[in-house]
Amino acid sequence: MPNSLDLNQLAADIKVWGRELGFQQVGITDIDLGDAEIRLKEWLAKGYNGTMEWMAAHDNKRSRPADLVPGTVRVISVRMDYLPGDTQQIKILKDPTKAYISRYTLGRDYHKLIRKRLSVLAKQIDDALPADYPKQHEWLNRAFVDSAPVMERPLAEKAGLGWSGKHTLIINSNAGSWFFLGEILTFLPLPVDQSEQPNQCGACSACLKVCPTDAFPQPYELDARRCISYLTIENKGTIPLEFREPIGNRIFGCDDCQAICPWNKYAQFTGETDFLPRHGLADSDLVTLFNWSEAEYLKNTEGSAIRRIGYEGWLRNIAIGLGNAPSDATIIAALNAKRPTVSALVQEHIDWALGQQAKPNYRRKRKIQNTSRAIQS
Ligand code: SF4
Ligand code: SF4
Numbered sequence: 409m410p411n412s413l414d415l416n417q418l419a420a421d422i423k424v425w426g427r428e429l430g431f432q433q434v435g436i437t438d439i440d441l442g443d444a445e446i447r448l449k450e451w452l453a454k455g456y457n458g459t460m461e462w463m464a465a466h467d468n469k470r471s472r473p474a475d476l477v478p479g480t481v482r483v484i485s486v487r488m489d490y491l492p493g494d495t496q497q498i499k500i501l502k503d504p505t506k507a508y509i510s511r512y513t514l515g516r517d518y519h520k521l522i523r524k525r526l527s528v529l530a531k532q533i534d535d536a537l538p539a540d541y542p543k544q545h546e547w548l549n550r551a552f553v554d555s556a557p558v559m560e561r562p563l564a565e566k567a568g569l570g571w572s573g574k575h576t577l578i579i580n581s582n583a584g585s586w587f588f589l590g591e592i593l594t595f596l597p598l599p600v601d602q603s604e605q606p607n608q609c610g611a612c613s614a615c616l617k618v619c620p621t622d623a624f625p626q627p628y629e630l631d632a633r634r635c636i637s638y639l640t641i642e643n644k645g646t647i648p649l650e651f652r653e654p655i656g657n658r659i660f661g662c663d664d665c666q667a668i669c670p671w672n673k674y675a676q677f678t679g680e681t682d683f684l685p686r687h688g689l690a691d692s693d694l695v696t697l698f699n700w701s702e703a704e705y706l707k708n709t710e711g712s713a714i715r716r717i718g719y720e721g722w723l724r725n726i727a728i729g730l731g732n733a734p735s736d737a738t739i740i741a742a743l744n745a746k747r748p749t750v751s752a753l754v755q756e757h758i759d760w761a762l763g764q765q766a767k768p769n770y771r772r773k774r775k776i777q778n779t780s781r782a783i784q785s
Contacts, residue, residue: 412538413537413538413541415596415597415598415599416599418533418536418596418598419436419598419599421532421536422434422436422484422529422532422533422598425529425532426484426486426529429525429528429529430488430525430679430680431486431487431488431525431590432487432488432489432583432587432676433486433487433569433580433583434484434485434486435484435485435486435564435567435568435569435601435603436482436483436484436485436567436598436599436600436601437482437483437485437563437566437567437568437600437601438481438482438483438566438600439472439473439474439480439481439482439483440566441471441472441473441559441562441563441566442471443562444471444559444562445468445470445471445472448463448470448471448559451629452464454631455633456625456629456630456631456632456633457632458632458633458638458642458643459642459643459644460632460638460642466557469557470557470558470559471559471562473558473563473593476557476558476593477550477593479595480593480594480595481594481595481596481597482593482594482596482597482598482600483563483567483591483592483593483594484529484567484591484592484594484598485560485563485564485566485567485569485589485590485591486522486526486529486589486590486591486592487564487569487570487578487580487583487587487588487589487590488518488522488525488587488588488590488678488680489583489586489587489675489676489677489678489679490511490512490518490586490587490588490678490680490683491511491586491675491676491677491678492511492514492515492677492678492683492684492685492690493677493684494677495511495514495685495690495691496690496691497511497663497667498667500657500690500691501656501657501658501664501667503657504656504657504729504732504733504734505657505693505694505695505733505734505736506657506691506692506693506694507657507659507689507692507693507694507697507726507729508656508657508658508659508662509659509660509661509689509690509714510637510658510660510661510662510663511586511663512586512588512661512713513660513661513712513713513714514683514684514685514686514689514690515680515682515683515684515685515686515712516682516683516686516711516712517711517712517713517715518553518554518588518682518683518713519553519554519713520711521680521682522553522588522590523551523552523553523590525590526551526552526553526590526591526592527551529551529592530550530551530592533592533594533596550592550593550594551590551591551592552590552591552592552593553588553589553590553591554588554589554590558591558593560589560590560591561576561577561578561589563591564578564589565578565604565605566604567600567601568601568602568603568604568605569589569605570583570585570605571604571605571606571607571608571609572607572628573585573607573609573615573628573669573671574609574612574613574615574616574624574627574628575615575616575624575630575665575666575669576628576629576630577665577666579608579609579669579671580605580671580674581605581608581671581674582674583674583675583676584666584669584671584672584673584674584675585666585669585671585672585675586666586672586675608671609627612670613627614668614669614670615664615665615666615668615669616665618664618665618667618668619635619664619665620636620654620655620656620658620662620664621634621635621636621639621651621654621655622634623635623636634651635662636651636654636655636658636661636662637661637662639651639655640655640658640659640660640661640662640717640721640725641660641661641716641717641721644721645753646753646756646757647724647725647728647757649760652728652731652732652760653732655728655729655732656729656732657694657729657732657733658729659694659697659722659725659726659728659729660714660717660725686708686712687708687709689708689712689714694726694729694730694733694739695730695738695739695742697722697726698723698726698727698730698742698743698746699742699746700722702719705719705722706719720750720751720753720754723746723750723754723757724753724754724757727743727754727757727758727760727761728757728760728761730742730743730761730765731757731760731761731762731763731764731765732764733765734769735765735766735767735768735769736765739761739765740762740765743758743761743762743765744762746758747759
């Protein structure tokens with residue numbers, strides 16, 4: 409190795425550059441994910457991944473970064489806050505006429521922004537290498553964000569970004585859990601961070617209790633098939649009847665297990681304008697969104713992760729929300745007007761919603777979760 413490369417100094421520089429690029433924290437870890445690999449295999453064996461076959465499709469590449477990108481010896485893990493200010497989260501969740509959309513996706517799709525920033529960071533690292541540094545690989549440093557083949561949470565935990573909470577997300581004792589993760593896989597033998605945060609969940613089990621669909625078989629284990637994020641985003645087919653009332657007005661994802669977590673009183677609002685709500689998505693009526701034409705849906709979700717579910721998934725999810733809203737002539741008219749124009753899948757969910765609307769309000773037990781306090785700044 410050339411004498412002119414000071415890896416300690418480079419690691420310190422990477423952290424400064426990362427902060428300058430808008431990441432709130434940068435950590436460096438080795439690539440030993442042996443424990444996580446065992447847990448992943450047990451989890452997959454239970455079928456908890458549902459139809460997310462990509463989670464099992466990469467052999468050991470997910471838990472062995474050097475199998476994914478040969479030559480990798482370290483992972484640089486970063487986090488970026490995304491909570492876009494006070495979005496009246498609890499108020500929206502408790503108003504059955506409103507549409508609740510997971511707070512990470514109210515603005516532009518985060519993948520592009522974070523991948524771009526990580527690519528800049530990777531280039532800065534490349535540029536810092538001496539001219540005689542051996543570059544035996546066609547790649548130098550590779551950036552990933554929320555990518556199928558990378559186990560980003562165990563890597564973030566090892567890199568000191570936080571601990572894995574009972575809800576399976578990473579919590580930081582100074583910043584809560586409302587942040588995105590990203591990684592750079594590198595061949596540079598940088599010094600690793602030794603500051604893993606101890607697990608501070610203690611006796612708390614608020615996230616396990618608040619889950620509307622009982623998606624946690626036990627602490628630290630999620631049955632994705634029962635999670636509203638999976639049901640409304642990853643699942644492309646029918647939403648099973650048992651989950652329709654508990655879904656309430658959550659039309660894209662769910663944040664309840666994060667919203668209830670006491671550590672999120674330390675969460676900071678994002679400074680990224682790209683993550684700010686667009687097209688009134690933080691506070692829209694269900695009927696208004698349901699009445700969007702496909703052209704309006706495509707226009708208003710341009711550049712947003714909401715595009716992932718397509719117009720059919722959008723209508724399917726909102727139909728459930730409308731079925732859970734108080735009986736109302738406007739809602740019934742909107743459901744009936746849309747029905748002839750949509751697929752059999754959406755029609756079936758509309759029929760369910762109309763059946764719900766026909767019931768007296770007192771008979772419909774909407775399982776609104778009493779997420780007890782507003783998110784604090
Ligand atoms: S996101 Fe919602 S449905 Fe999924 S585990 Fe958390 S509380 Fe349960
Ligand atoms: S709600 Fe409690 S148990 Fe759940 S992740 Fe937060 S601190 Fe841990």
